[in-house]
Amino acid sequence: MFTLGRVYRDGVTLHIVNSGVNLYNHMRNNHERLIGVRGFERASGGVIAEKLVRYLTSTDGVFYLGANKIAxxxxxxxxxxxxxxLTRWYHDAGGNWVSNTGIEGASAAGQISNEHYDTPTGLADIGVARYGVFWLFIHFDGDLHVVYGIGTYKLALAEMALVPILPDAVRDFSTLAAKIIVG
Known part of the structure; x- marks a missing residue:
């Protein structure tokens, strides 16, 4: 015996839901459901740490994308x-997303900047006695991507900053791993 659906009678009105087991393509449908509900989900590892001044490490990680285990x-x-x-993301003078894996300012290729934050028209200087916020993401393939924050803050406001609008490559293909505040 298996369910084909559900029916509720309210006086003369019938409410019908086809909620039975649909075995056609069940595995794919379940996989898509898991992606829609759970997204890219961390099971273990993927821990972010600072190795040297503003240089980052991440540990081996196990994640799930739908029903697929990704190491x-x-x-x-x-x-x-x-x-x-370390791929950096910020806007250029035309308001377009730029991905940069090279040196930015005085920051070496793999170092988080302590000089700039993102604006709709390019990078701007973090103010004196202010903090910048950076958002670190682990791409599904394990690469690290950092999105520049959109302000120069006092510490309390930096701690309350929210994830900015993300470039498609980050939004659609990664998971948030860390919020980094530099001053």
Missing amino acids: TTQQDTSPTGPPDI
């Missing part, structure tokens, strides 16, 4: 590491 490898953006790439 990510450790990353080390420091000069003493492999070094792995």
Whole structure:
């Protein structure tokens, strides 16, 4: 015996829901449901730490994307590491997203900047006695991506800052791993 649906009678009105088991493509439908409800979900690892001044590491991680188990490898953006790439995201003068894996300002390729924050028309200087916020994401393939925050803050406001609007490559293909505040 198995359910085909559900019916509720309210006087002369019937409320019908086809809620039975639909075995056609059940595994794919379940996978899509898991993605829609749970997204890219961390099971273990993927822990972010600072290795040297503003250089980052992440541990091996186990994540699930729907029903698929994904293992990510450790990353080390420091000069003493492999070094792995840290992709930065911010806007250019035209308001377009820019991804940069090179040196930004005085910050080496794998280092979080302590000089700039994002504006709709490019990078601006973090003010004196102010803090910048950066959002670190682990891409589904294990790479680290950092999105520049959109303000120069006093510490209390930096702590309350929310994730800004994200570029598609980050929004659609990664999970938030850390909020980084630098001053």
